[in-house]
Amino acid sequence: MMNAVSQTTINRFSTSNLCPICGGHEKLPRGQGIRCSGYSLPDGNVCCTREEYSNASTMIKYLPASNGWLHRQNGIQTQRKPISTNASKPKTKIHETYDYTDETGSLIYQVCRMNYIDENGQPIIDPETGKIKKTFRQRQPDGNEGWEWNLKGVDKVLYKLPQLIKANKGEFVFIVEGEKCVNSLLSMGLSATCNAGGSGKWFERFNQYLKNHRVIILPDNDEPGRDHAEKVASSLEGTAASLKILELPNLPPKGDIIEWVNAGGAAEKLRKLADDCKQWESEKIKPSKSICFADIQTEEIHWLWPGRIALKKISMIAGNPGLGKSFLTVDMAARVSTGAEWSDRSKGCKGSVLLLNAEDDSADTIKPRLIAAGADCSLIHSIPFSSVSSLTDDIKKIEEAIRELKDCKLLVIDPITAYLGNVDSYKNSAVRQLLATITDLAQKHKIAVVLVSHLNKSNSQQNAVNRISGSLGFVAAARSAWLVGCDPTNSEARLFVPIKNNIGNDKTGLRFEIRGEKQPSLHWDDDVIFTTADELQSQSYDKTEPSPIDTAKEWLHHILSKGPIGAIEIKEMIENTKFSQRTIERAKKELGIKSKKSGYDGIWLWELPEDNPKTANCLQDRQDSHVTELATLGTLGTLGDSELPYQGVFREH
Numbered sequence: 341m342m343n344a345v346s347q348t349t350i351n352r353f354s355t356s357n358l359c360p361i362c363g364g365h366e367k368l369p370r371g372q373g374i375r376c377s378g379y380s381l382p383d384g385n386v387c388c389t390r391e392e393y394s395n396a397s398t399m400i401k402y403l404p405a406s407n408g409w410l411h412r413q414n415g416i417q418t419q420r421k422p423i424s425t426n427a428s429k430p431k432t433k434i435h436e437t438y439d440y441t442d443e444t445g446s447l448i449y450q451v452c453r454m455n456y457i458d459e460n461g462q463p464i465i466d467p468e469t470g471k472i473k474k475t476f477r478q479r480q481p482d483g484n485e486g487w488e489w490n491l492k493g494v495d496k497v498l499y500k501l502p503q504l505i506k507a508n509k510g511e512f513v514f515i516v517e518g519e520k521c522v523n524s525l526l527s528m529g530l531s532a533t534c535n536a537g538g539s540g541k542w543f544e545r546f547n548q549y550l551k552n553h554r555v556i557i558l559p560d561n562d563e564p565g566r567d568h569a570e571k572v573a574s575s576l577e578g579t580a581a582s583l584k585i586l587e588l589p590n591l592p593p594k595g596d597i598i599e600w601v602n603a604g605g606a607a608e609k610l611r612k613l614a615d616d617c618k619q620w621e622s623e624k625i626k627p628s629k630s631i632c633f634a635d636i637q638t639e640e641i642h643w644l645w646p647g648r649i650a651l652k653k654i655s656m657i658a659g660n661p662g663l664g665k666s667f668l669t670v671d672m673a674a675r676v677s678t679g680a681e682w683s684d685r686s687k688g689c690k691g692s693v694l695l696l697n698a699e700d701d702s703a704d705t706i707k708p709r710l711i712a713a714g715a716d717c718s719l720i721h722s723i724p725f726s727s728v729s730s731l732t733d734d735i736k737k738i739e740e741a742i743r744e745l746k747d748c749k750l751l752v753i754d755p756i757t758a759y760l761g762n763v764d765s766y767k768n769s770a771v772r773q774l775l776a777t778i779t780d781l782a783q784k785h786k787i788a789v790v791l792v793s794h795l796n797k798s799n800s801q802q803n804a805v806n807r808i809s810g811s812l813g814f815v816a817a818a819r820s821a822w823l824v825g826c827d828p829t830n831s832e833a834r835l836f837v838p839i840k841n842n843i844g845n846d847k848t849g850l851r852f853e854i855r856g857e858k859q860p861s862l863h864w865d866d867d868v869i870f871t872t873a874d875e876l877q878s879q880s881y882d883k884t885e886p887s888p889i890d891t892a893k894e895w896l897h898h899i900l901s902k903g904p905i906g907a908i909e910i911k912e913m914i915e916n917t918k919f920s921q922r923t924i925e926r927a928k929k930e931l932g933i934k935s936k937k938s939g940y941d942g943i944w945l946w947e948l949p950e951d952n953p954k955t956a957n958c959l960q961d962r963q964d965s966h967v968t969e970l971a972t973l974g975t976l977g978t979l980g981d982s983e984l985p986y987q988g989v990f991r992e993h
Contacts, residue, residue: 402540539568659824674715683864691749730761866920
């Protein structure tokens with residue numbers, strides 16, 4: 341609302357900054373229906389004061405303090421052509437008038453439906469809707485048998501107020517949008533009313549006339565209509581004897597009771613639908629009784645990705661732009677859609693996936709990546725950002741999409757900051773309240789929710805938790821949080837390491853690369869890594885610590901330094917380590933190790949090449965190393981001092 345927006349943050353429309361909705365600005369002449377006193381907001385949304393555009397698909401809600409309508413623009417500059425200040429008044433003709441009276445039936449004001457007409461006086465058809473182009477204006481008697489085309493000083497009332505006051509308390513009272521709809525219901529012998537101005541203009545003082553009535557709200561079949569219905573119901577809670585919101589079946593987009601009646605609807609059928617409709621329930625938080633822990637049934641944690649991403653929980657993936665976070669979520673979505681095992685060979689979890697992505701195009705970016713990842717695209721769905729851009733306002737749309745999917749297991753929100761709406765990402769309480777709603781969604785539908793976030797620009801933070809953009813509430817709400825960063829030992833590789841993992845035992849990370857030019861895809865390394873998120877983000881990660889390839893080279897050099905060993909024996913030794921066969925093969929190639937046959941019918945042997953610089957210098961940088969720990973054998977002496985064969989992955993202390 342206007343009073344909630346700092347004057348320094350809005351940009352009023354002018355001759356050089358036209359309203360992208362109607363093309364007007366505040367310097368245009370008054371009284372011609374072309375002036376717009378609106379403004380644009382920093383988030384890209386705009387307030388347009390032209391009522392005839394209030395039914396546009398971009399409309400979010402009515403702003404009473406600005407007497408305008410908030411429209412979603414999503415940063416798209418669709419400036420209309422400037423309206424000439426010399427433009428003549430658009431030709432309109434009163435098609436129908438609706439009288440608003442006081443309790444005694446005395447006229448207070450009128451709402452006039454104005455049809456646009458051409459030069460021949462014929463109605464103009466709107467090419468978008470196929471209906472007559474119209475607008476509405478309001479006027480009040482001027483006391484001299486004329487009209488003032490405004491409602492200054494007028495207290496608005498409900499339409500057909502005298503009839504409403506006389507209505508039987510036991511009968512339904514239908515609240516609709518538009519006087520024409522009220523008249524249609526009255527002609528069917530039903531009680532009905534509406535407020536002037538359509539959605540978003542219900543006032544608390546109207547409630548007194550509906551006290552102890554059985555109220556049925558009939559929303560238009562669009563988002564503004566449904567929002568209006570919810571607001572009216574919230575206002576009437578505690579006043580009406582009963583409250584129901586009835587969405588009429590088989591309505592066309594933006595349809596209302598008129599279309600329903602024209603399609604064969606009748607009074608008795610409407611009463612039957614009203615009887616069968618469930619009572620409206622407020623979303624206000626109601627006091628809850630405490631729960632005794634003796635009555636709580638214990639449950640095991642169920643996993644989407646065992647040890648890393650849990651079902652019914654929020655998880656987070658954070659990292660700087662361009663490092664592969666979106667590739668990572670695409671890989672996750674692909675594995676869930678097919679039930680494939682995870683990169684660490686843990687058991688997969690098959691189901692549907694819902695992707696909310698505000699940064700990548702679905703057609704030219706996300707789907708090609710899904711195909712490259714081997715996804716079953718029939719089980720992966722998305723909602724355009726133009727339809728869902730605020731978790732606070734659009735959570736019901738998201739929940740409805742999840743409900744319609746077959747066995748949904750994963751919801752990805754990438755990035756979370758794009759979907760905050762009016763929530764301040766740095767206000768801890770606001771963030772926690774929002775994420776509590778997301779947690780409830782995850783638990784209710786038994787899905788894993790993965791939030792993607794960028795890092796802040798601070799280089800002074802030594803703790804990876806503090807590098808996640810926005811409030812600490814994000815990482816606090818997540819049960820596991822993961823950092824994606826560059827591998828200090830390999831510029832082509834990325835590390836996926838835990839920032840926190842409250843419910844999983846696995847504290848290890850993984851390494852991956854993005855490969856391919858025409859259609860890049862994510863490829864995981866087979867080995868786990870032990871780098872911490874704090875080490876990675878603070879750049880205190882010891883760059884002399886060997887990569888798995890370097891470690892495998894040292895291991896091979898050690899076991900072959902005293903002579904050739906049979907290939908079968910080496911294979912058995914590998915099985916007792918955490919090296920993958922692929923890593924060993926790469927290490928073998930880089931060391932120049934040869935495979936040769938022992939005699940004509942002998943076994944295949946591996947041996948180090950003679951006078952190979954790679955081999956000779958393999959341990960050059962580690963001659964002064966500290967005690968080396970083996971994962972399964974404990975500690976050995978400095979590399980080369982022990983006669984024991986290596987049987988585990990070691991790390992230098």
